[in-house]
Amino acid sequence: EPEVTQTPSHQVTQMGQEVILRCVPISNHLYFYWYRQILGQKVEFLVSFYNNEISEKSEIFDDQFSVERPDGSNFTLKIRSTKLEDSAMYFCASSPGPGYGYTFGSGTRLTVV
């Protein structure tokens, strides 16, 4: 069964550093998403991406964050100048489109120290 692949599985970074989280969505899916789950809290929507541009973003997704699809397969989330409160599990997901289900990656646990 096709999978969404996320790398790395765990990343530790110093406060103020930039991190890039990587995702390979399912190849024939058209919508891509990033979600965040702070430890002990619910999963929160960050951003959706369709047709090579951001479709929607939440109020969490401020200028510190950016997304890119640098080639035909990868989908990245860049977090600039990381803060302690950015420590969370970040999930990538993809979907064929409205009315279809979602496939989630196994997540990247980001720890900012």
Added chain:
Amino acid sequence: KNEVEQSPQNLTAQEGEFITINCSYSVGISALHWLQQHPGGGIVSLFMLSSGKKKHGRLIATINIQEKHSSLHITASHPRDSAVYICAADLGGGADGLTFGKGTHLIIQP
């Protein structure tokens, strides 16, 4: 803004018991998703419902669109069912993504 509420937050039961987890949401949606999250953190999709009922093995999901309510049932529960079960509302635009509930932490004791 769509609010998704789940109950109970925590549930401990004995192996073999029938389990029910409830989910309610505040605005009209196109579909309701039930997801499972294991201790390692990964999220697996169990069901996507827009009406009626779906069954997969020992899992049954129902939805009442008029009452804005969905339930997930587990029959003949087993310790391997122990996980966090999350409902998530889909507004259906594709771009909006999902709005998640806080999850129900289920423990099935042998």
